[in-house]
Amino acid sequence: MTDLIRVMEEGTSSGIQLEYNPETVLRTLNILWQGLLSVFIVILVVFLVVVILNLISAKSAKYKEAHAGEPTYSDKMKEKWANRAAAREDRKAQRLLEKEARKIAREEREKQKAESQENDENKDK
Amino acid sequence: MDGLGFLIEGIAAIEWHHVVMWIIGFLMIFLAIKFKMEPTLLLPMGFGAILVNIPFTGVLNGEDGSFGILDVLKTVGLDTGEIFPLILFIGIGAMMDFGPLLSNPKLFFFGAAGQIGIFFTIVLAALCGFGLNEAITIGVIGTADGPTSITVANSLLSGTDSAYLISAITVCAYSYMALVPVIQPAVIKLTTTKKERMIKMEYNPKSVSKGTRIVFPIVVTLISGLIAPASVALVGCLMFGNLIRECGVLGSLADTASNVLSNLVTIFLGITVAAGMVGEDFLKLNTLIVLALGLFAFVFDTFGGIALAKFINLFTKKKINPMVGAAGISAFPMASRIVQKLGIKEDPSNHLLMHAAGANVAGQISSVIAGGILMAIAGI
CATH class of the missing domain: 1.20.5 (Single alpha-helices involved in coiled-coils or other helix-helix interfaces)
Known part of the structure; x- marks a missing residue:
């Protein structure tokens, strides 16, 4: 298994070397809060729109029921x-x-x- | 006999990575046929993995400038605007019923919580030493959504030194989607108590008006497009498919999109993705790390939904079964079926399917939005 991993590490021509970079980690931490917040904001807006649409259709259904026959x-x-x-x-x-x-x-x-x-x-x- | 030397040229050129990739290909085909694990994708990918790892294969572009079908398909279908995954999204949109979600919009938040794993995985990938774009594409495995993973990975990595990761990410995304029935129950059982799993939730189906069903895909496209323009292609195709379904006047188109079109694209997508599974590039330690990080993303996605449900339960009288939160990932409809099964296992009268289905489609929408947001953050 160790040999296989060694061959996999050394025996390939292209590919990237893994290198810990504190700057990249900091940027990913920014992405963590920015991304999560953005997803929740978009979902919140979609949620509100759906709630409004449901309210409108509920009111419309109520109105239709109240004025049935008219x-x-x-x-x-x-x-x-x-x-x-x-x-x-x-x-x-x-x-x-x-x-x-x-x-x-x-x-x-x-x-x-x-x-x-x-x-x-x-x-x- | 010298004239017949070409007969053994191929055999003589076999190297260890060819053999390993054949085994991986066979394994994928075996899993697809024997255990029916995402067979529509694992089977073409498995066969493709064998095709591209035959020495001097003719399915890839040759060094002499000759064209190979898989490379041509890859250029047309993936590298040029990610056409295959986006067309597939039209089919997926035409299959999806947003009714359970629209009648209970609170479930939207479980979809958002089900994306937490993506962002934590990005940080973890960076800690492992991956660059920013590589880390983002690895995190996107956590969308539990094949087309989104392919689209984001292609946008960020195509033409770079890390392009070999695209195949690893795709294989990983689809493999874990296939493994959802194994991963999710384990995480759910580890993070919830029996009492929590037995929480009953009433289902009061409210009829969703046709108008709401028609307006919804248009509004979602507008909102996500205005906030994260990079997501328009992903969200737009998904919602276009859904609009075809819900408008009520394009029945035959909806039928074609959800059956013929999606099947056709799936055939090409699976085998085209395999074009990147050339052993020499695919078999790297990095690929194994990607597989491990992908698993982490899936586990944390499931945990994210459960944690949100538990958090909401702290403040509400009507308790939510935390398993419904776990369904807030994109793997549709497996995640909701699993929740239903686990619910019935704990209490045969506890039917959670409709709640879970709502959270599940919310996960589908949220994962696409998350993919678009990540592309926007990465500056695509």
Whole structure:
């Protein structure tokens, strides 16, 4: 076993020699507290976010339970948009009707005008 | 007969380190098949260890400039942006159910406590004489997470004199993950009393809304990314996989990520990692020290979670079973299964699985965050 370890230590070309370095140890001690603290801070933030998300979903579930059967906000919005769309359609239809009426009136006027012109010409004759 | 001399060239070139690596390769294959110890990784790695230790092997780049498949895969999959482990994370994310954790967010802290071993191991590695980056990568074995260990080790050691440690660290991380059923019960029994192990914990499953499940991976990515930007690749891939699973509209993608994709990458990852197991570089005293330090990291991770549970029990009326704390490591789902088994062994009516599963997924998230934080500290 000792021979194997000796061969393993000596018989390889590349690799690093282990050398105790107090400066490196000090830096790793810094990493120890910095790293641990950072992990706990990130986890704390994630924890708080999850707690808030759970609170929101719990409140939302409670609200839904309390207002069961009533139209939800989304239903209200859908209804509102449906009403608006219907009103838009009505206005569009109204505009079309008005346009049609104007067209008819114009044609009527032109017809009358043409008739009166014809009458005038007949009178002249 | 001189013309047939090439037939014995390979046999004549066999050296002691080739034989030792073959034995290690056989041992890994044996453990994978006989005891089902992480077979998805130990088997490809064991076979790879044999492949790369055949004299004049053609699977590694030759001295004449010829390309070898394992070296090419290593360059593409590991050295260039650690693609394999990161893609594997997408698959792992797609497999994970954060439900038990989200319904009991206190368990997050056990995940954080389960990373204590990493930081103590870093100090111990430095005391053993390893340089800073080597010490950090050895400590990362304590994440109990193969892809994180590979990613951090590659980022810090690739292209340096210590690159040979990458394989040792990977082998160590996966071997100890496979040995979790042996290591954890021993540590738990040593550090807890029978009375503590019998503590019953009620499980009140609260339904977690779909919105929370969808927002969670996005928020975790944002938080960890803003605090430790180096962790974005690790956390982002894990959470992306989970988002695919939870969004509810990408069922076939989630299925592919958690099955086909992760299996495919695992095949390549195992055999590619073995490309670094060339006996000449692998068989060093340092490798043995890395193995010992890795064990220390695992033991202290387990102890960290137990210690936190005991600490919390000093101030609360509703006691926490310290074994749940021990599940706060990344080895999913082995750690939680072990806690469940030990709990039932002490008291057949004591079911700790859901609490342990929550702590276990917290360990998964925390280990990835810890890996990213260490990369940030090391200046990557």
